[in-house]
Amino acid sequence: MKIERIEAIPYAIPYTHPLRFASGEVHTASHVLIRVHTDDGLVGTADTPPRPYTYGETQKSIITVVDEIFAPQLAGLDPFDREKAQRVMARTVHNDTAKGAVDIALWDLIGQAVGTPVHKLLGGYTDSMRVSHMLGFRPAAELLEEAQRFREQYGVTTFKLKTGRRPLDLDVEAVRVLREGLGDDVEIYLDANRGWTANEAMEVLRRTDGLGLTALEEPCDASEAMSRRRLVEHSSIPIVGDESVPTPGDVSRELLSGGCNAVCIKTARSGFTQATEILGLCTGLGVDVTMGNQIDTQIGSLATVTFGAAHEASQRRAGELSNFLDMSDDLLAEPLEIISGRIHVRDVPGVGIAIDEEKLARYRQD
Known part of the structure; x- marks a missing residue:
């Protein structure tokens, strides 16, 4: 099993009311859905929350680093080789939530591949x-x-x-x-x-x-x-x-x-x-x-x-x-x-992230 491609899908869902705190406030969940596809058809999924006032990441910066750096460098890697993936992503400084989402998606793939819940x-x-x-x-x-x-x-x-x-x-x-x-x-x-x-x-x-x-x-x-x-x-x-x-x-x-x-x-x-x-x-x-x-x-x-x-x-x-x-x-x-x-937790293989495709089509921004 090899990583074939990685998708970074921007989407936005409003909050019912603004959430305010000392370092900022949010009105909309303008996040990035990460999907790691393998050559045998499995898909690992995770979510990335841009927090520019905390980590300096934005929706656009997450998409860019995944599309232009992580996806090409990780293509062809076995998802089970998580430590190799960590070392590849570590060559790029910061970008913590982008790296975190890719890692969670790899764990999701591993759980699906072995038929075991990730927890x-x-x-x-x-x-x-x-x-x-x-x-x-x-x-x-x-x-x-x-x-x-x-x-x-x-x-x-x-x-x-x-x-x-x-x-x-x-x-x-x-x-x-x-x-x-x-x-x-x-x-x-x-x-x-x-x-x-x-x-x-x-x-x-x-x-x-x-x-x-x-x-x-x-x-x-x-x-x-x-x-x-x-x-x-x-x-x-x-x-x-x-x-x-x-x-x-x-x-x-x-x-x-x-x-x-x-x-x-x-x-x-x-x-x-x-x-x-x-x-x-x-x-x-x-x-x-x-x-x-x-x-x-x-x-x-x-x-x-x-x-x-x-x-x-x-x-x-x-x-x-x-x-x-x-x-x-x-x-x-x-x-x-x-x-x-x-x-x-979800007692299914992987993390248990099943996406409502109709909602994704409604809220995606690309």
């Missing part, structure tokens, strides 16, 4: 993950209403609050309203998306002490090396690296320098191969991980739960898997379901 090939620890729902920038009362609806309708009891606003009172108020309205049996953690300085983050932690927060993700930019270290040393809750740790090398740097003491894994930017390396680093050092979200489609969320459920360490915490519900439509032929606060 079992990766580890097979369990068949589902608890769901965490991300709450974006909105007035505190609206955030509480959304959280209550997700708890009642889907059984979700873990919420990630997007923070990083100024004045700090906006985020402190939101934490208090959520805690008072949801009670003590709901987990709440924060993600500032580099919106604060380390000193501002310390002030927020001081003012929210006693409200039961479980983590603070990427409070400030990685360039604040000394301040980040001081924040980690003085925080009573884990400081999670996200934008600062897209690769295994970045993870090593931030953990060893004291810039964070927990890590967010996002399969959209690491694929399954580098995500496995990152998870190994973290488990070896006794560092907690979370499974993060790039405001993913159902295709991306299925990839996240496939990896997260495969390993004991990555399924301990609830995964950020629900924001596809903010989309007006999706390409997945069989929609994901959140039942009793959990999403299950």
Whole structure:
């Protein structure tokens, strides 16, 4: 079996409402569907979310690097030779989500070829993950209403609050309203998306002490090396690296320098191969991980739960898997379901990504 060609298909599906956070906002899922075709007719599929304010990638840049660099270099390669594919793509710097999608599509091919679900090939620890729902920038009362609806309708009891606003009172108020309205049996953690300085983050932690927060993700930019270290040393809750740790090398740097003491894994930017390396680093050092979200489609969320459920360490915490519900439509032929606060993997060969071809034809932009 050889790779015959790789498709990079641009498409756009609007969100039902804008999703706002410290580093930007999104109104439409302008993504790229990656399809890796083999000479014996198998097709591996993955989704790529352009995030110019996070990784510098756009829809056009992803299509260009796949069409002009990755596709010609990977043509003729056996999909089972994943490490060769990694080395080929590593010659091109950055382009993390483009590389991640190609890797996931290769895993999808391998699972189909051997007739085995990818979550079992990766580890097979369990068949589902608890769901965490991300709450974006909105007035505190609206955030509480959304959280209550997700708890009642889907059984979700873990919420990630997007923070990083100024004045700090906006985020402190939101934490208090959520805690008072949801009670003590709901987990709440924060993600500032580099919106604060380390000193501002310390002030927020001081003012929210006693409200039961479980983590603070990427409070400030990685360039604040000394301040980040001081924040980690003085925080009573884990400081999670996200934008600062897209690769295994970045993870090593931030953990060893004291810039964070927990890590967010996002399969959209690491694929399954580098995500496995990152998870190994973290488990070896006794560092907690979370499974993060790039405001993913159902295709991306299925990839996240496939990896997260495969390993004991990555399924301990609830995964950020629900924001596809903010989309007006999706390409997945069989929609994901959140039942009793959990999403299950697909028990079929590969990742289980079956595309609704009529919807793809409707939303594709090429």
